[in-house]
Amino acid sequence: MPIEVAIHGAGGRMGQRLIALGTAAPNIKIVAAIESAMNPKARTDAGVLAGVGEIGVPLSPEWPDRAGAVIDFSLPAATDNLVANCLEHKTPLVFATTGLSDKQEELIRTASEQIPIVKAASMSMAVNLTMKLTEIASRALKDHPSGADVEIIERHHRFKEDAPSGTALAFGKIVADAMGQSQSQHGRSGKTGARPHDEIGYHAIRTGDNPGEHTIIFGLLGETIELRVAATNRDCYAHGAFAAAEWLQGKPPGLYNMQDVLGLNSL
Numbered sequence: 001m002p003i004e005v006a007i008h009g010a011g012g013r014m015g016q017r018l019i020a021l022g023t024a025a026p027n028i029k030i031v032a033a034i035e036s037a038m039n040p041k042a043r044t045d046a047g048v049l050a051g052v053g054e055i056g057v058p059l060s061p062e063w064p065d066r067a068g069a070v071i072d073f074s075l076p077a078a079t080d081n082l083v084a085n086c087l088e089h090k091t092p093l094v095f096a097t098t099g100l101s102d103k104q105e106e107l108i109r110t111a112s113e114q115i116p117i118v119k120a121a122s123m124s125m126a127v128n129l130t131m132k133l134t135e136i137a138s139r140a141l142k143d144h145p146s147g148a149d150v151e152i153i154e155r156h157h158r159f160k161e162d163a164p165s166g167t168a169l170a171f172g173k174i175v176a177d178a179m180g181q182s183q184s185q186h187g188r189s190g191k192t193g194a195r196p197h198d199e200i201g202y203h204a205i206r207t208g209d210n211p212g213e214h215t216i217i218f219g220l221l222g223e224t225i226e227l228r229v230a231a232t233n234r235d236c237y238a239h240g241a242f243a244a245a246e247w248l249q250g251k252p253p254g255l256y257n258m259q260d261v262l263g264l265n266s267l
């Protein structure tokens with residue numbers, strides 16, 4: 001039986017790819033395309049909007065009678081209502097929106113005591129594997145005699161609303177947990193003086209239609225390591241989100257991540 005999936009943020013860039021790929025996937029049935037009531041595309045057929053022809057599911061603010069999972073790629077402003085609905089309907093949640101406040105992070109943690117949630121700043125397999133490589137590099141370089149300066153560069157499309165990206169912050173947390181840096185530096189300008197060793201530098205580039213690219217630099221004295229992962233389109237995030245929805249079926253309440261879904265924790 002295919003998993004009945006509701007897409008939250010269905011009219012957006014990610015939402016439309018999820019509708020298109022979900023419609024073609026034999027293990028997925030799109031049962032709802034949730035959008036805000038204010039959206040000018042409300043009531044348009046989600047398949048028509050996504051370019052795959054009519055699927056009989058209109059963009060709508062209404063919650064479906066039942067769904068095996070909700071996949072959310074929307075905006076932080078929509079998070080509180082989304083979580084309230086998932087709790088009310090006891091629906092497993094795949095949560096992909098970035099740029100949350102601390103209070104919203106806590107809201108999701110609390111909700112996961114009642115429903116199973118996969119939350120990840122990136123649903124991409126390649127990004128999550130690069131996170132594992134970053135963890136290994138960070139542990140190996142922690143006590144390097146020359147010291148290792150870590151800088152994270154991310155590039156995204158001009159429409160992105162949050163910076164640095166959720167993924168860049170997740171990479172930074174992995175590094176800091178392993179190496180112990182306690183400061184963050186967001187860009188640099190002016191007479192900055194020598195670089196302190198105890199910081200991670202973040203640099204957010206916004207150009208054109210870039211679907212997401214991250215480079216983690218470990219700068220030593222005499223040599224440099226760079227780990228780079230780049231999407232060429234958004235399908236990697238959509239495929240990861242569907243894998244997460246499938247993985248969530250029958251799971252007990254809890255807060256899970258893509259490392260759990262992809263089985264990378266044991267590497």
Ligand SMILES: NC(=O)C1=CN([C@@H]2O[C@H](COP(=O)(O)OP(=O)(O)OC[C@H]3O[C@@H](n4cnc5c(N)ncnc54)[C@H](OP(=O)(O)O)[C@@H]3O)[C@@H](O)[C@H]2O)C=CC1
Binds near residue numbers: 035
């Ligand atoms: N974890 C991951 O792998 C990835 C995460 N993301 C994140 O996903 C989010 C969405 O990205 P993207 O698709 O590019 O953004 P878009 O702005 O294209 O899409 C967001 C959609 O959410 C809709 N929305 C706003 N309010 C509500 C509401 N109350 N209920 C339902 N839908 C609502 C918006 O509608 P309207 O236009 O009317 O406001 C819009 O259609 C971002 O936070 C991004 O960082 C993106 C890619 C990968």
Ligand SMILES: O=C(O)C1=N[C@H](C(=O)O)C[C@H](O)C1
Binds near residue numbers: 161165167168212213
């Ligand atoms: O907004 C995007 O596009 C993306 N956002 C996510 C993030 O903030 O990390 C994931 C991906 O890089 C694309």
